[in-house]
Amino acid sequence: MAKKILAVDDSASMRQMVLFTLQGAGYEVIQACDGVEALDLARNATVDLVLTDVHMPRMDGISLVRELRGLPNYKFVPMLILTTESSMEKKADGKSAGATGWIVKPFNPPQLLATVARVI
Amino acid sequence: MTIDPEMAEIIKVFFQESREGLDAMESGLLGLGAAADSENINTIFRAAHSIKGGSATFGFAEVAAFTHGVETLLDEMRNGVRPVTSEAIQTLLQACDCLREMISAAEAERPLDRDRIAAINGDIKHILGTEAAPAPAAAAPAPSATDAPPQAASLPAGWRIGFQPVANLLRLRNEPTRMFAELKRLGALGVHADDSRLPALEALDPEACYLSWNLELTGQIARLDIDNIFDWLDSGCRLEFTEVGAPDLAPGAQSQSATAVPVFAAAADSAENAAESATKATESATKAAEPKHAMASEPPRSAPAAASPPQKPSGESGSIRVATEKVDAIINLVGELIITQSMLSGFADGVEPEDLDRLRQGLSQLARNTRELQESVMQIRMLPISFAFNRFPRIVHDLSRKLGKKVELKLEGEGTELDKTVLEKISDPLVHLVRNALDHGLETPERRLAAGKGETGTIELGAFHEGGNIIIEVRDDGAGISRAKVLQKARERQLVGPDQELTDEQVDNLIFMPGFSTAEAVSDVSGRGVGMDVVRRNIHDLGGYVQIFSKEGLGSTIRIRLPLTLAILDGQLVRVGKEIYIISLLAIVETIQVSRERLGKLAGRAEVFRLRDEYLPVVKLCELFGVAGESRSTEQGLLVVVEADGKRAGVLVDDLLAQQQVVIKSLESNFKAVAGIAGATILGDGTVALIIDVPDLIRSVAKQRVAAHAA
Numbered sequence: 001m002a003k004k005i006l007a008v009d010d011s012a013s014m015r016q017m018v019l020f021t022l023q024g025a026g027y028e029v030i031q032a033c034d035g036v037e038a039l040d041l042a043r044n045a046t047v048d049l050v051l052t053d054v055h056m057p058r059m060d061g062i063s064l065v066r067e068l069r070g071l072p073n074y075k076f077v078p079m080l081i082l083t084t085e086s087s088m089e090k091k092a093d094g095k096s097a098g099a100t101g102w103i104v105k106p107f108n109p110p111q112l113l114a115t116v117a118r119v120i
Numbered sequence: 121m122t123i124d125p126e127m128a129e130i131i132k133v134f135f136q137e138s139r140e141g142l143d144a145m146e147s148g149l150l151g152l153g154a155a156a157d158s159e160n161i162n163t164i165f166r167a168a169h170s171i172k173g174g175s176a177t178f179g180f181a182e183v184a185a186f187t188h189g190v191e192t193l194l195d196e197m198r199n200g201v202r203p204v205t206s207e208a209i210q211t212l213l214q215a216c217d218c219l220r221e222m223i224s225a226a227e228a229e230r231p232l233d234r235d236r237i238a239a240i241n242g243d244i245k246h247i248l249g250t251e252a253a254p255a256p257a258a259a260a261p262a263p264s265a266t267d268a269p270p271q272a273a274s275l276p277a278g279w280r281i282g283f284q285p286v287a288n289l290l291r292l293r294n295e296p297t298r299m300f301a302e303l304k305r306l307g308a309l310g311v312h313a314d315d316s317r318l319p320a321l322e323a324l325d326p327e328a329c330y331l332s333w334n335l336e337l338t339g340q341i342a343r344l345d346i347d348n349i350f351d352w353l354d355s356g357c358r359l360e361f362t363e364v365g366a367p368d369l370a371p372g373a374q375s376q377s378a379t380a381v382p383v384f385a386a387a388a389d390s391a392e393n394a395a396e397s398a399t400k401a402t403e404s405a406t407k408a409a410e411p412k413h414a415m416a417s418e419p420p421r422s423a424p425a426a427a428s429p430p431q432k433p434s435g436e437s438g439s440i441r442v443a444t445e446k447v448d449a450i451i452n453l454v455g456e457l458i459i460t461q462s463m464l465s466g467f468a469d470g471v472e473p474e475d476l477d478r479l480r481q482g483l484s485q486l487a488r489n490t491r492e493l494q495e496s497v498m499q500i501r502m503l504p505i506s507f508a509f510n511r512f513p514r515i516v517h518d519l520s521r522k523l524g525k526k527v528e529l530k531l532e533g534e535g536t537e538l539d540k541t542v543l544e545k546i547s548d549p550l551v552h553l554v555r556n557a558l559d560h561g562l563e564t565p566e567r568r569l570a571a572g573k574g575e576t577g578t579i580e581l582g583a584f585h586e587g588g589n590i591i592i593e594v595r596d597d598g599a600g601i602s603r604a605k606v607l608q609k610a611r612e613r614q615l616v617g618p619d620q621e622l623t624d625e626q627v628d629n630l631i632f633m634p635g636f637s638t639a640e641a642v643s644d645v646s647g648r649g650v651g652m653d654v655v656r657r658n659i660h661d662l663g664g665y666v667q668i669f670s671k672e673g674l675g676s677t678i679r680i681r682l683p684l685t686l687a688i689l690d691g692q693l694v695r696v697g698k699e700i701y702i703i704s705l706l707a708i709v710e711t712i713q714v715s716r717e718r719l720g721k722l723a724g725r726a727e728v729f730r731l732r733d734e735y736l737p738v739v740k741l742c743e744l745f746g747v748a749g750e751s752r753s754t755e756q757g758l759l760v761v762v763e764a765d766g767k768r769a770g771v772l773v774d775d776l777l778a779q780q781q782v783v784i785k786s787l788e789s790n791f792k793a794v795a796g797i798a799g800a801t802i803l804g805d806g807t808v809a810l811i812i813d814v815p816d817l818i819r820s821v822a823k824q825r826v827a828a829h830a831a
Contacts, residue, residue, distance in 0.1 A: 011170045013134035017177060020126055053173075055166045069291075075327070078293040084173050092355065100293045101352035106176035106184070118302070119293060 002028045003120050004045070008038040008052035008064065009082065018051065021109040022116070035059025039067055042074065049120045050079040051103075054090065062090075062097045069098035078119035082107075134174045135227050139220070141167040143510075146216050149209050150513050158198065164212075165194040171219065183222050186237055189244040190215050196248070210521075211243045213514070275340035277365030278307070284332035284358040291327055294352055300335070302349045307339025338364075444540075447500050451687055454494050455783040461490050462804035498685055501541075505583045505592070506534035508547045512554060512581060519558050526565050526575050527558060532582035538590045539685045542662055546592065546682065549655040553594045553678055554579060556651065561598035561676055571673065573597070588690060589664075589706075592680040601670040603627045621733075628668045628676075632656045632766055653765075660764055660815045663689070665706055681706070689784050691811065693777035693803075694760060696741045697748045700809040701773070702782055702801065707814040709761040709768065711776060726824070729759060729770045736761065736770040737821050744796065744817075750774040764815035767822065771812075784811060796820065 005027050007018045015031050022029050030045065032038035034056040042050070050068060052061040059067075061081050068074040078100040083090060091102055103115050148164040168191045175183035190212065196202035218233075218240050225232050285296065303309050312334045319330065337346070343361065350359055465483050509531050520527040538546075562568075562577035569575060580595040603624065610616040610630050622630075634653040659666045664682035683689070683706065691702035718730045719738075727738040738759070742749030749757075759770040782801040787794055787810075798813035 010166065011134075011137060011174055013130055013137050013174050014170075014177065016130040016133055020130060055169045057163070057166065075291060076293050084169070084176065095292070095352075095354050098292060105173045106178075118298060 002026055003048040004028045004030065005049045005051060005116070005120070006030050006032065006038060006042060006047040008032045008035065008050070008056070008061065010034055010053065010056040014053065014082075018112065021112050024109075025113050025116075027116070027120075035061065035064035035067070038064055042068055042071065046073050047077065049116060050074075050077060051116070052079070052081055054081055054083045054094075062093050062099075065094065065099045066097040080115065080119065131178050134178055135223055138171050138174065138223050141171050142216050142220050142223070146213065146514055147510075149212050149216070150517055152204060152209055161194065161198040161204075165191065165198050168194055180222075180226050182232060182237070183219065183226060186215075186222065186241065187219065189241055189248075190219075193244055193248055202247075208247055211240065211247060213518075215240050215244065275342060276363035277340065278336065278338040278363075279341065279343075279346065280362040280364060281335040281337065281346070282332070282358065282360035282362075283335060285329050286354050286356040287325075287328040287330070288354070289329045289357070292354075296329075296331075296333065299349050303335065303337055303346070306341050306345055306349075307337050309338075310336040312336075332358075336364075442500065447497075450497050451501070454490070454497050455687070455785070457490050458494060458783055459802045459804075461486050463806060465804070498539075498687075499537075501539050501685070502537040503540050503543055504535045504537050505543065505590075506531075508543055508550060509534050509581055509583075511547070511551065515551060515554065516558065516579065519555060523559060524564060525558065525562050525577060527562060528576050528578050530578060530580045532580060533584050536583040536585060536590060538583075538682065541686055542590075542682055542684075545658060545662055546680070549658050549680075550581075550592070550594065552651045552655050554581070557594060557596040557598065557676070557678075561596040561600070563599050567599075571599075585684075586681075588684055589681050590684055592682065594678045594680075595675065596677075597675040600672040600674055600676050601628050601631065601668070602672060606630050625667075625669070628670050629766060631668065632666070656765060657815075662686070663704060663706060687784055689782050689801075689811065690779070691782050691801075692760070692779050693809065694741075694758075694771075694773040695750075695775040695777055696745070696773050697750050699745070699747045700777065700803065700807065701741065702809050702811045703760060703762060703771065704798075704811070704814065705779065707762045707764060709763050711758055711760045714757060714759050714772070731761065731768075731770070734768070736768050738770045738772055739817060739821055740772045741812075742772075762814045762818070764818045767818050769818050769821055771817070782809070782811070 005022055007015060007022070007029055008031070009015045009018070010033050012033075015033070019029050019031060030041055030047070032041050035052075036058045038050075038052065039059070050065070052064055054061040061083075065079050065081065068077070068079065079098065081094045081099050081102045082105055083094075083102055084105045094102055100119055101115070103112065107115075145164050145167045148160050148167070152160055152164070168187055172184050172187040172191050175181075175187060193202065193208065193212065197204055197208070202208070218236055222232055222237070224230075283296070285294075289296070300309060300311055314332045314334065315330070317330045317332065318324070324330075346361070350357075353359065461483070465487070512529055512531070516527055516529045557579055562579070563571065563573075565575040568577065578595075578597045580593070582593045582595070584591055607616065607622070607627055607630070610627075610633070611618060615630065615633050616622065632652045632655075656666050659680055659682070662682055663686065664680060666678065666680045668676060668678050670676040689702070690705045692705055692708055694701050694703060712731070714729065720728050720730065720735070727740075728735040729738050730736075736759075740749070741747070757772045757774055758776055759772055760776075761768060761770050763769075782803075784799040785801055787797055787800050790800075796813055796817050797810050798816070799811045801809050801811060803809050
């Protein structure tokens, strides 16, 4: 069974990039455009990895991670935040919210796949 | 640069998305002056952030670098660190323009305007108060706990690693086993677990991690590679590194005990201090340097052309994008359907009486269906005029600043829909009219106060449907047209005879004549006098009509009437001999019977007709088009008075037939362009009727008169 990934980003082109890359490697991908939509999807399906942008309307990525960790099915699901911030604070925020790790944008497809493979 | 067709598609989405993001930024910034609310600033920030991320991801490094500066400034503003000043807003607006240009340059694979980019970058840095080189997307990697010098040349023979994770590690799905597996790929790994912290079974939390490890990694491995494997670790985890086989390095971290020694914590502190003092040093150095005073010269602001013609709104409004050619193909088919249907209704007359009723019913049903189909298909091409109106807040904002005038822009009826092509073509003329109103119509605040008006002038853009047309109005409460000045100028330019009397309305509409301008000085905004007549010609080419109404001291209103669609025309059928021609109802002023007394001849040759106060050139279609007319002399025909470009003429025809809606078929694409003919249509009985191009007709008549006069 293919592993399922939830990709969250308010930018359609980024979502498509991620979709294209991950599907090409054989993963199944579901998408959301902000934290609220992602939370809805997460409640109705269990995924093997959550990949989320940080800056999004309605609910940002870090809040999303925090909310997801509160769901019983998501206790041990790896969660990665996609961010252009490389400052320590954002990473620490992510960590304290429960993120497994992060990927710094811009990334290329091999980088994305390698990092996903690390945790999925 | 893009190899993959799939990638190319995604990049197209990125470009479109970026344009939408820039529009959102611009309207957000314009709204920021009034009330700096955090939701607004955050939206603007996110838009910039998205563009930065996307451009970096898709390989547009310069866009990413430029956007980084914009994002930094916005970040400071949203964190309350930097005040929202009008200078900052202005710079950010200019940055938006620059980004638009950069995006379209990237899309068209054109070179970038580096000077402009550098100039605006300079402005941003000036506001940020830093002189640092444009920061790349990734800041310098935060130094890890060690101050060990780069180990390029001398790699130790191995490492001993003490690893005590936080209890929470597993809950974050950071598996130690994964890390060990990755370490194994770097070299030979020995793992010793330390379970000394394991509590009794009753007190054990199965989700927590109580283990620590001592690892021995053998091989010539750079510290950086190991750090990468552990980079997701919480700062609460303890990691301690000892080099093996390089005794002169690794100051202080010499312990090998299995239990974690808080060497890590101390090292971390000192590392943090070192980092802090390093940044402080750079900051003071840059503050000492002269901040660059690059005053960005206003990039020549030609009105932002409708470069991105209004597309259908994006996915969330439940709509889809449709290729224009597909829609045009459907419209063509519908046109054919209507012609067929009208042919059939004529045919019904020769059928057996029994079938007649059913046939009639079927046909009326067909008529209903086709009408409905036609209407819904026309709707596909309709877009709200807000697409054109949306440019104006920015234009008015910039122009009012430039001219030192206070203006409030009001928009009305933005939801009024019109055909996409009409929308695209009316956009630039509207811009000209608004700029004109701002430049020449509205007075400066001082003059307004002196005239007893409020300081802030108003410009209103309104649109509404009337009959089968859309009416667009541009209203201003400025000084209005000075009729005396206009008349004087017109007499100077010999556009009006010295004794000619004109009505107020006629004087006002003189401003539409070519080469006309009462502006004292030609400003680069308007005033070269090439604008208004081009505006009128553009409107006439669309089958529309424009008028100006003005009250001196109170203001002016420009009223544009446009057909809702370019494919269908409300026309008057006229007969000349055996031929049927069609004249657009919009162009017809009136139709009159010719009476001999009113006819005259100019210079013995060209016929004119006196209609009240003016002399209309008479256009004999039979002569013009070379067809046999019925009327033997002019006075037996009917004169259809038409108007275009402010000029009138009388078109002589034999008979007036019905008025009906006709589907315009292009002559050019089916045959070739013919002077005086705008298109053709097929009537219900299958005959072809030519549609007369009134503006063209009037222009050519004027030319003929001039030539005849000269002769």
